[in-house]
Every structure is written in structure tokens, then in C-alpha cells.
Amino acid sequence: MAAGTISRIRLENFMCHSSLHIELGEHVNFITGQNGSGKSAILTALCVAFGCRAKNTQRAASLKDFIKTGCSYASILVDINNHGEDAFKPEVFGNVIILERRITESSSSTVLKDQHDPAPARRRALKGSFTRRRCSSKPALLLPRLDLLPAGAGRPRAASLLQAGAAPPPPGSPPRRRCPSSAPRLEAPPRWCCSPAVLQGRKVAHRKDDLVEIIEHFNIDVENPCVIMSQDKSREFLHSGNDKDKFKFFFKATLLQQVNDLLGSIRKNLNVVDSIVEELERSIMPVLKELDDIQDKIKNMEHIEEIAHEIENLKKKLAWAWVYDVDKKIGEQTEKLEKLRERIPACQERIDRNTAIIEEVRKEFIVKKENVRSFLEKTQEVRRMKEKMQHDIHEAVKLKMDLEKEHARGMQVLNKMNTRVRRLEVQVHEFQLKRMQQTQAEVFQVEDSIWELQQEINSANLCATRLSEEEKKLSEELQDIIKSISDIGKEIDEDGRRINHLKSQIEDLRRRQHDKLTAFGGDRVQSLYRSIERHHSRFKCPPIGPIGYHVQLASDCWSLAVDCALGRLLDAFIVSCHKDSLILRECAKEVKYHNLQIIIYDFAKPRLDIPNHLLPSTTHPTILSVIHSKNPTILNVLVDQGHTERQVLVQDYEVGKSVAFDKRIRNLKEVYTSDGCKMFCRGSVETILPPNRKWRAGRLCTSLGEKIIEIENETAEIKKINSERWDLKGKLVIDRDNINSKLRTLKRKREDEEQHLERKKVQLDDTKKISIANKHDTAVDTSELEAEMMQVKEDIGNKELVLEKINLKLTDALREENDKRASYKNFIGSAHAEMGSISDAEHELQLVEEKINDAQQDKAHYEGVMERKVLAPIKMAESELTDLQQLHQEYFEKASRICAEKEVEALGGVGGSTLEQLSDRINKLNQKFQQESRRYTETIDDLRALHDKKGRKILRKQQMYAGFRGKLNACQKALDLRWRKFQRNAGLLKRQLTWLFNEHLGKKGISGHINVDYKNEVLSVDLTMPQDASRDTVRDTRGLSGGERSFSTLCFTLALHGMTEAPFRAMDEFDVFMDAVSRKISLDTLVDFAVAQGSQWIFITPHDISMVKAGDRIKKQQMAAPRG
Secondary structure (H helix, E strand, O other): OOOOOEEEEEEEEEOOEEEEEEEOOOOEEEEEOOOOOOOHHHHHHHHHHOOOOOHHHOOOOOHHHHEOOOOOEEEEEEEEEOOOOOOOOHHHHOOEEEEEEEEEOOOEEEEEEOOOOOOHHHHOOOOOOOEOOOOOOOOOOOOOOHHHOOOOOOOEHHHHHHHHOOOOOOOOOOOOOOOOOOOOOOOOOOOOOOOOOOOOOOEEEOOHHHHHHHHHHHOOOOOOOOOEEOHHHHHHHHOOOOHHHHHHHHHHHOOHHHHHHHHHHHHHHHHHHHHHHHHHHHHOHHHHHHHHHHHHHHHHOHHHHHHHHHHHHHHHHHHHHHHHHHHHHHHHHHHHHHHHHOOHHHHHHHHHHHHHHHHHHHHHHHHHHHHHHHHHHHHHHHHHHHHHHHHHHHHHHHHHHHHHHHHHHHHHHHHHHHHHHHHHHHHHHHHHHHHHHOOHHHHHHHHHHHHHHHHHHHHHHHHHHHHHHHHHHHHHHHHHHHHHHHHHHHHHHHHHHHHHHHHHHHHHHHHHHHOHHHHHOOHHHHHHHHHHHHOHHHOOOOOEOOHHHHOEEOOHHHHHHHHHHHHHHHHOEEEOOHHHHHHHHHHHHHOOOOOOOEEEOOOOOOOOOOOHHHOOOOOOOEHHHHEEOOOHHHHHHHHHHHOHHHEEEEOOHHHHHHHHHHOOOOOOOEEEEOOOOEEEEEOOEEEEEOOOOOOOOOOOOOOHHHHHHHHHHHHHHHHHHHHHHHHHHHHHHHHHHHHHHHHHHHHHHHHHHHHHHHHHHHHHHHHHHHHHHHHHHOOOOOHHHHHHHHHHHHHHHHHHHHHHHHHHHHHHHHHHHHHHHHHHHHHHHHHHHHHHHHHHHHHHHHHHHHHHHHHHHHHHHHHHHHHHHHHHHHHHHHHHHHHHHHHHHHHHHHHHHHOOHHHHHHOOOOOOOOHHHHHHHHHHHHHHHHHHHOOOOOOHHHHHHHHHHHHHHHHHHHHHHHHHHHHHHHHHHHHHHHHHHHHHHHHHHHHHHHHHHHHHHHHHOOEEEEEEEOOOOEEEEEEEOOOOOOOOOEOOHHHOOHHHHHHHHHHHHHHHHHOEOOOEEEEEOOOOOOOHHHHHHHHHHHHHHHHHHOOEEEEEEOOOOOOOOOEOOEEEEEOOOOOO
């Protein structure tokens, strides 16, 4: 198929079509159908797809009116062939360009796609966005340009005559074809389907400029009646007998109207520019007058310039007079500096003499200091020896004290041993005495005591055992009561928690009864809603949520099951894009609503239609079947995110197990019972999750009043049972206290009995020990005590020997201590003699040091005199001299900048004039100059600068305005030339129309002439019929028969079609006012012309076209009858 032709049109929710898919042939296409079947909607869709405004289609006031009632969007897809050498960017779009126009309630968009998956480089070739907006009707052009003729469809072939001025082609010449038909003819029959079309292709571009570029490339102008002739245009132009309507049709089809409007707007703009240039030229006249006034002021102020010149000369002399005055001061300061420098040698001689004295005394000081240092070294050696002797004395004293302590400890041990010997002697004596006093009667008495104690012990043991058993029974009874109290306390606490939980449920249900929104996030959702309202202008589309707020249940019996199945998904919000999700996240963060679930979904998608083979094959309902929502986006999200179409609901537990595990139903994900129990199977693993017992009703429940009453009754019943438990607990506490009292009494008795038993056992043990001891005493021998006594006496002898040795060491230590103290005393006496010599050396050193200080003071005195009275005045004089020299340099530079010294000498120099005289004279001249200048506010230099500035500015404006005038005249001449060419070409197009009109009329032997009056904007047709012997011309076509008038109108239309170029053309109800014979003749003529012309034609008619013979180049399609 040729490039630029239409191969397929797909409509969705457009006007009366829910879904339409039509394929077109390469040459001639007939689309027939009853009225109301949507034939004209096809041409309307073509106009809208190629950028036509809604008002220009005469079918709607705005684009959103084209959306089918009940739908949220409309979609138009047009497949444009892109074959052959006239293809538009085939490396980007391929063989087919898919033009998609999508219309919503708030906007519209255009997208260009290719037929295949583009390479990355191709995807980057065209980028951008196209949002439909109203174009300005004002022309933005100022200069008449010939290349501004539109490049759209319907451009007349004679338009090139605007530049070339050539004659149109002669009648009968074959028409030129801009888009050759090189693509093969489509063999597939047209398909009509109600389901949405499957969209193919990848997005290549979406900018308006890309669509305009394609339209200009293929020469498509859908607003040209010769390209697309709608019903309204057919009635307005073809079937109207008004000559003005025919002229409008001709003027618009040949694009003369567009060129005429363009040239008119350019002429209007040129007139506006001409008035602006004239206003600019008049605006500089006051400035020219002001410039003349400034020149007059300059002439009147020239005498003031003479005074200023004299003041300038005096200023020059004053500047150099300052230089000469500073020269004089520099000479005087130099003489003063020389006198001060003559004082330096005398002061320096005294300073040198004191310096020599200081050096001599300093050498003596060093010698003395060395002697003192040697004495000090000896003193340090004496000090070290003194410290050593003190340390030795200390060690001797320490050794003596240690020996004394050791001797004292030995004496203590010796005394203890003597005491032990005496005690052993006493024990031996006592043992011998006891053995003599033991008798047989005492033995019998001890055995009787043992038997009596044993009887008492047995009785006390029986009594303690009985008391322990009674205590154990009471303890067990007490533990049972304590356990019962604890259990009852736990039940009371559990009932309290249940009551609090039921109260919170009642409050939540009442809050939900008042505001359903709080069930899905509490107060945070209300705060989030207020935040969204504050930021509503930032959202592309308002968010939807929470999801549970927009969902209703068919029956409240499933509320708990649905709540358990969907869970947090009911709290989620839905947005249309990622940007809106970020804004919603900011709003949630603002109100501290963390972990908000946000789902991104396309709001424009219709409700999902789930086929039956994808649903669980069971008679039990699914969650999707029991929920309802007015918003299809809510249901789509619940299907996509919650899989509600695969979650089955059952009434009880057993049925749920049978459905979930026994039957193995396809497409079944989970089973929920009415009380919230969840069952599912994953492979061979069967899982059952118990329901949440905390809640009695799901958040989607609507019968909240009944639930509140039910929970209140349950709360009252629990409170009643809880009160009975409190009474029982009070009784048990009293029993516990009584048992505790009895238990404490038994415990005291048992403890007293056990203590009595222990005492008797102790007495028995003591008696038995005494009996055993008595038996052993008879056989005890005193040999061991005597042996121990002998050993202790031997140890006493050894200890006495050790003490004698310690006494000897102590005597030696006392002798050594006395010797060291005597040596230390002798050493201290010799050291005092040496310290006297050191004192004398230090006194001599001090005298030498005083001499040094005196000499240094004298030296410092003369140095101060040198510094204060000699060097300081010299420095001050040098500083003043430096300042004068700098001042001289500064004055010299200033004077040199004012004028050269030679120039002052040329003026007579400054001799005979002082600084004061020159200043007074300059002041007087300044006063005179100011008096003269008060007459004028500006100086002559300012006036001259102002005159030059204004002169340059005026000159630039004059040159600029002259350039404007020259360009404007050139534009006016060019516009006149274009206008003459336009008029000439209009005449040529009129002749070409007559030639082509005669050419089509000649096929039936009719001749005619078309008269076009551009001034009065009328177009009339003159015909001469072949059966008329008189050859009279019929000037009014209303005098012709219906067939003749229809045929002449058809010839007029075909003549205009022959003057225009387009890849495809369409005519809607062109034969609506024709009879059967005229319709057959017209159809045959149209088909022959269309086949010979070579472009693609689309004819839409409600009438029968069976008389048109089908062929390879003719394709017929029948529209389905409209639904009642």
C-alpha cells in the first residue's frame, strides 16, 4: 500500500462504539450501514486523530463529549502505511505508523508508535510529550512570506503558481500522484469485534510537533472538504443551490481562503507597524528641539570658560609653589640634623670607658665565682658523707630495736612453757585423785538415768510426729484454698480484660456507627484526609482510600471472613502514579501515619472481566462475589493485590475442610469460614489457622447496632459471673485466715515439743558420755601427761640457749651504735671550720658584683643620655626630613599630574608670589566664577557632554527608525507582489477548474462553464445540454432534472479533487439526495475516477451499493445494525 494511506482504524468507547476494528483497502472502500450504526463516527475519529478540534467536526463542543456514555476514556488508533520511497523515517517507525489518540475527562494525548520493538537508538530518536491545548487564532507573522502557504493535505497543485506564475496543466492531462501505491493490497477481510483491541507497537514519540511533521510529510489536511467530506459539509456545499456556498467550497478546497486570510493578516500587521514607526519618528522631535537649546546655552557660557582657564593656570602655579616650599624646609632640616650628629662622639667615649671597666671587673668576678663553686662542691661532698653517717646510725638503731623485740618474744614463749609445765603437773595430780574416789554406786545411778531419759525421748517423739501430720494436713488444705483464690483471681482478671476489650469493641463500633472511616486506621485516617485536602492541588488525581471505606458486603455474615482475608489491604490507599504516591507519603508523615500502604494503579482501566475458567470451580461464593464498590479501580486492586476471585467463603469448619483439602479445586487459593478460620493447601502441606477471637464483627459489617447490643449483653453476663466469683473469693480468704491461725498454733506446739525432745537427747548423750568416761577413767594412765611434761621442759632449755645468743648480738649492736655516733660528732666539727672559708669567699664575690653593677649603671646613664638627648632628636629630625621628602615627592607627583614644570616656567613661574597670595587670588576668581555660573545649572563641559550624548542617541534612533522605515517599505512591496501573484493564481485556478469540469462533463456530451466572482464571493455553473438543439446555456442548475443536477455537482466535486493532492479521501452520504439512476451514474463515475486517480478513497453511504461491481481495487464493508 502507498505511504500515507490508512490500513486500519480501531475505536474504543468512542461516540456510539464500545469497540470497533475496521481494515481498509488500498484503493476504493465502501462502508454501508443503517442510520445510527456509527458510520460517520469513523470519519469523525479520523479528524480527531489527526489533530482536528472538536468544534470543527460539528459533532461535539469538546473532546470529552466524544467519550461514550458511562465510560471514563475513549481511544482512537489509526495504522498509517509507511512503505516505499515516500515513507516517513522508516528507520524509526518501520512499515506502519500507529497513531493513538486517547481522550479522558480532563485531558487528551497523542502517541506515535512503530510496528515492532525499536532499538534503543530509535527510542531515543523521538522524545517529548503532547498535551492537547487550544491554539491561538492570531497570526504571529509580520512579513508576507511566500513559503507560509500550508503544507497540509488539500494543497492545490496550482499553488506553486504563486511563485512560478506558470499556467495550469491542460485539460485531460493525467493527474500527478504524490504518494505512489507501492504496498501490496491487504487480503484480510474486515473484522468487527466488541472486545478491546490488542494494542501493538512501541512508543516512539508523543510530541505535537512530531504529529505535525507526519501530517505535512504525507500532505494530510482533514479540515479540507476535498480530503474528508462529512455529512454537514456535503449538505452545506454539494447539495446546496446557493452560489455563495459553492464559492466557499471552492475557496476552501483550493486553499485560496487560507492564503487570502494569511495575506490579510499580514497587511493588517504591516499597518500596525507603520503607525508604530510614525509614532517613533514623531517622538524624537522634542529631543531635537532640546538639542538646539543646549547649543544656545553653550554659546552663552563661553566667557565663563576664560575665568576657568585662568583659575586652572593659578592652580598649576599653586601646585608647584607647594613643591618649592617643601624644598626650602628640607634644606633647613638637613642643617639641623648635621648639628645633632656632632654630639654623638663625646657620649660614645664615656660609654666605652665604662664598658672597659665592666670587662675587667667581670673577669675578677669569674675567678671569685670559680673559687666559691669549688667550695660548694666540697660542701656537697661533706653533705653526702653526713647523710651516709646518719643512715648508718639509723641502721644500727634499727638492728638494736629488732634484737630487743626478738628477745622479748623469746621471754614470752619461755614463760608460756613454764606455765604449761605447771598445768600438766596439776592434771596428773587430779587424775590420781579421781581414780581413788570412783565407786560402784555411781555406775548404777547413771544407768537408771539413761533408761528414764530414753522413755521420755520416745514419748516426745510420738507427740512431735502427731503434730507434724496435723500441720501437714492443714498446709495441704491451705495450699488448695490459696490455689483456688489464685484461680478465681485469674478468672476475675481475665473477665476484667474481657470486659475492657468488649467495652473497647463497643466504643469502636459506636465510632464506626458514627463515622465508618475510623474503622480503617482510626483517627489517623481523618488527619490524613485533612492533610490530603490541604495538598489536593499537588495531586494529579485525588487518592482513593482507604479501600475498606469504598467496599460494601452483600451479607453481614461474611464480614469477619472478608476482614480476615483482606486484612491491612482494607487500610490501603490507591494513587494513579509514582509522583502522587510520594506526595501521599509526605502527607502521611505529616500526620505521623507510619507504614501506610500505598498502591499505584491506573484509574483509567475498566473493571477486570475474569473468565469463568480462571475462577474456582465450586458453588460456594468467592470474596469478589460478595463485595461491591462503585469504583472499578477498587475491585481491580482487590483482584490484583488480594486475589479475591480465588478466595472461597464457607459457613462452617467441616465444609471448609472438605472444600480446602478433599476436593482439590482448581484456581483455589484459600478458604475462609464465617467465623474467620483460614484453610489452605500448599502442595502436600495442609494448613489451618484459627480465627481471631477478639473481634465479633468485621470492619465491613453494617448491622452494628445488633452487634453492640449483643456485646453489651455479654458484658453484663460476665459482670454477673464476676460478682459471684468475688463473693466466693471472700469466703475462701476467711477460711484461709482461719487455717493460717490454726497452723501457726500447731507449729508453735510442734516446735516446743521438738525443742523438748532435743534437750532430752542432749541429756541422754551427756549421760552416756559420762558413763563411758567413768569406765575409761579407771583405765587411764598418766604416762602420756608425764611424757608431755618432759618434752616441754626440754624445749624450755633450748629456748634459754637462743635467748643467750640474742643477748650477745644486742650487746654488739649497742657498741656499734655508740661508735657511729662518736664518728658523726667529729665529722660535724671539721665541717664547721670549712664553712667559715666559704663565707669569706662569698663576701668577696658580692663586692666584685657590686662594682660590676656600679659600672653598668654609669654605662646605662650615658647610654640613656645618648638615646634621649642625642639619638632621639636625630631620629626625630631624620623622620621629619623623611616626611618632608615624602611630602615633596607627593607634591611633585601631584604637580606633575597637574602640569609639567616647564609649563609653569612658561607662565612666568611662581617668583614673587607666596602660597597665601596664590590661594587668595584663586578664591576670588572662584567666587566670580560661581557668581557667573549661578546663571546656569550646568557647567559648559556638562552641557557639551550632554549635547554630544543626546546627539549620538538621536543619531542612533534616526538611523534605526530609517532602517525600520526601509524594511517596512520592502515588506509592503513584497506584500503587494504576493497579492498580485495571489490574484493571478486565483484566475488560473478558476480556468483550471473550468477545464477539469468540462473534461468530466464531456464524458456525457455536456459542456459547461464555471464563473467565479472573487469580489462578490459567488460561484455559478453554466451548462449546455447535448439534446438542446438551440445550444442554449442553462444558467440555473435548478432548471435541470435531478440526475443532471447531481451529475453536474459530481463533476464539480471531481474537478476540485483533481486539483488537490492527498494520500486518502473520504466522503460521507454524498448520494443522500440522489435517485437510484443518478446514484448509479454517480457511483460509476466516482469509482472510475478513484481507480484512475490512484489514491485511497473511503465512501460512506446508508444506501444499497450492490450496483457497484466488486474487484481487486474495490472493497465493500457492512456496518452492524444499531442495537435497539
